[in-house]
Amino acid sequence: xxxxxxxxxxxxxxxxxxxxxxxxxxxxxxxxxxxxxxxxxxxxxxxxxxxxxxxxxxxxxxxxxxxxxxxxxxxxxxxxxxxxxxxxxxxxxxxxxxxxxxxxxxxxxxxxxxxxxxxxxxxxxxxxxxxxxxxxxxxxxxxxxxxxxxxx
Amino acid sequence: xxxxxxxxxxxxxxxxxxxxxxxxxxxxxxxxxxxxxxxxxxxxxxxxxxxxxxxxxxxxxxxxxxxxxxxxxxxxxxxxxxxxxxxxxxxxxxxxxxxxxxxxxxxxxxxxxxxxxxxxxxxxxxxxxxxxxxxxxxxxxxxxxxxxxxxxxxxxxxxxxxxxxxxxxxxxxxxxxxxxxxxxxxxxxxxxxxxxxxxxxxxxxxxxxxxxxxxxxxxxxxxxxxxxxxxxxxxxxxxxxxxxxxxxxxxxxxxxxxxxxxxxxxxxxxxxxxxxxxxxxxxxxxxxxxxxxxxxxxxxxxxxxxxxxxxxxxxxxxxxxxxxxxxxxxxxxxxxxxxxxxxxxxxxxxxxxxxxxxxxxxxxxxxxxxxxxxxxxxxxxxxxxxxxxxxxxxxxxxxxxxxxxxxxxxxxxxxxxxxxx
Numbered sequence: 001x002x003x004x005x006x007x008x009x010x011x012x013x014x015x016x017x018x019x020x021x022x023x024x025x026x027x028x029x030x031x032x033x034x035x036x037x038x039x040x041x042x043x044x045x046x047x048x049x050x051x052x053x054x055x056x057x058x059x060x061x062x063x064x065x066x067x068x069x070x071x072x073x074x075x076x077x078x079x080x081x082x083x084x085x086x087x088x089x090x091x092x093x094x095x096x097x098x099x100x101x102x103x104x105x106x107x108x109x110x111x112x113x114x115x116x117x118x119x120x121x122x123x124x125x126x127x128x129x130x131x132x133x134x135x136x137x138x139x140x141x142x143x144x145x146x147x148x149x150x151x152x
Numbered sequence: 153x154x155x156x157x158x159x160x161x162x163x164x165x166x167x168x169x170x171x172x173x174x175x176x177x178x179x180x181x182x183x184x185x186x187x188x189x190x191x192x193x194x195x196x197x198x199x200x201x202x203x204x205x206x207x208x209x210x211x212x213x214x215x216x217x218x219x220x221x222x223x224x225x226x227x228x229x230x231x232x233x234x235x236x237x238x239x240x241x242x243x244x245x246x247x248x249x250x251x252x253x254x255x256x257x258x259x260x261x262x263x264x265x266x267x268x269x270x271x272x273x274x275x276x277x278x279x280x281x282x283x284x285x286x287x288x289x290x291x292x293x294x295x296x297x298x299x300x301x302x303x304x305x306x307x308x309x310x311x312x313x314x315x316x317x318x319x320x321x322x323x324x325x326x327x328x329x330x331x332x333x334x335x336x337x338x339x340x341x342x343x344x345x346x347x348x349x350x351x352x353x354x355x356x357x358x359x360x361x362x363x364x365x366x367x368x369x370x371x372x373x374x375x376x377x378x379x380x381x382x383x384x385x386x387x388x389x390x391x392x393x394x395x396x397x398x399x400x401x402x403x404x405x406x407x408x409x410x411x412x413x414x415x416x417x418x419x420x421x422x423x424x425x426x427x428x429x430x431x432x433x434x435x436x437x438x439x440x441x442x443x444x445x446x447x448x449x450x451x452x453x454x455x456x457x458x459x460x461x462x463x464x465x466x467x468x469x470x471x472x473x474x475x476x477x478x479x480x481x482x483x484x485x486x487x488x489x490x491x492x493x494x495x496x497x498x499x500x501x502x503x504x505x506x507x508x509x510x511x512x513x514x515x516x517x518x519x520x521x522x523x524x525x526x527x528x529x530x531x532x533x534x535x536x537x538x539x540x541x542x543x544x545x546x547x548x549x550x551x552x553x554x555x556x557x558x559x560x561x562x563x564x565x566x567x568x569x570x571x572x573x
Contacts, residue, residue, distance in 0.1 A: 078509075146518050
């Protein structure tokens with residue numbers, strides 16, 4: 001029962017850096033704050049413009065427009081404060097918006113083409129179908145931002 | 153009528169969604185500010201009793217007892233009490249072996265007539281032997297950092313703090329898909345959820361392990377309630393209702409061996425959800441009428457108490473939406489669109505996808521992002537779990553049955569391979 005047998009963990013109290021037991025090096029309690037106000041403000045301006053354009057254009061149904069607008073603001077408020085370049089954040093916001101638009105448009109065209117039964121089915125599946133691109137793009141954005149933080 | 157019910161259900165989902173959104177923003181704003189409110193010059197080292205309940209844990213008990221012999225806390229200021237809860241395997245013998253070589257480890261053997269009545273019963277037995285001013289609890293499958301005791305107990309320098317909770321991290325994460333998803337839930341639950349609740353002065357929760365209490369407070373509250381399956385949630389609420397608070401200490405890290413199969417996941421979450429529902433019955437009214445809690449704490453306390461009902465409400469909203477879709481109800485569109493964002497809000501540790509993602513980002517867990525989508529399956533899996541727990545609880549109340557039997561989570565000991573050289 002000696003102390004020397006174990007320990008891959010680095011749990012020195014003087015530094016709050018812990019080696020992950022799993023696959024990655026984990027850095028917790030970073031000294032960097034995560035609230036880039038200028039990025040958030042710029043993101044809100046962009047997403048407001050996008051949302052207004054979406055509403056005015058009548059391109060999507062109310063339901064799908066609501067999902068996209070909610071996603072815009074959620075995305076901006078949760079990813080724009082993070083460390084990472086503003087250009088990448090805006091690019092990802094626009095990419096998400098485009099994919100969301102196309103995704104929902106294709107789904108509604110598909111539903112209307114195949115008649116009422118498929119239309120009803122699509123209505124039920126809509127939240128899940130939307131989740132697929134929402135969560136995927138959110139994950140991709142975090143990965144891209146992580147990459148830009150490491151480069152920085 | 154259906155439309156009104158649907159809108160009420162959507163309103164509840166929205167309330168949880170807003171709650172988690174606020175939590176995530178709070179953590180983002182406070183990152184880097186540190187976990188403790190104590191000035192670093194304060195040295196507070198009370199005597200500590202560490203309780204480790206163990207029932208058939210021969211594969212893991214040696215790991216934590218070895219770590220107990222390596223803790224950096226002053227050796228004359230703590231005792232470790234292993235409660236061998238009528239184990240049928242070598243748990244007791246292994247604990248005895250450690251007790252012989254390390255004077256601060258004591259073993260309390262419970263026989264078949266006393267033991268196997270659940271974790272709360274074992275902890276109560278251990279509490280009778282505890283001599284420390286502070287009582288900490290660890291499960292047998294856990295593996296804390298060496299300095300965890302200092303980090304946890306220093307919070308008791310604040311007289312308003314009645315309990316503390318450290319951070320749980322999954323040890324056997326690469327083992328299976330289930331352990332990977334549980335690890336994500338833990339990231340959301342601890343890195344964001346618990347931390348935000350602590351920062352906002354809401355209801356930080358004692359999670360049953362990697363935490364502890366002032367012994368005098370615990371005794372004055374009547375210790376753990378053996379009739380409740382979620383004894384940790386129950387004691388959390390009793391601490392708050394007594395006018396104390398629970399502090400979350402995010403840098404007091406401890407590794408756990410997570411459930412590895414869907415079957416084990418079902419059993420564990422069933423116990424949690426049923427226990428949580430018992431607590432909701434027991435404490436909801438006390439929370440509403442409490443003079444010790446402020447309005448925002450009451451709101452958070454009620455939302456937390458009822459979190460395991462929400463998967464059932466989501467199921468109900470889906471069922472109700474069938475006739476609404478068929479009748480092309482105008483109310484459905486906006487209400488239905490809430491679901492994509494709130495759908496993850498109601499799994500195990502109440503962590504929606506953006507909360508998990510933010511936690512993973514703050515932890516630097518790049519590869520973990522790619523599994524966030526799969527949390528959908530745990531959410532869907534939680535719907536029948538919570539529904540069954542609710543039905544069983546209702547039946548037991550109607551039929552007057554006392555309590556459900558305690559299904560202990562089995563541990564394979566595979567986590568040893570991640571720490572043993």
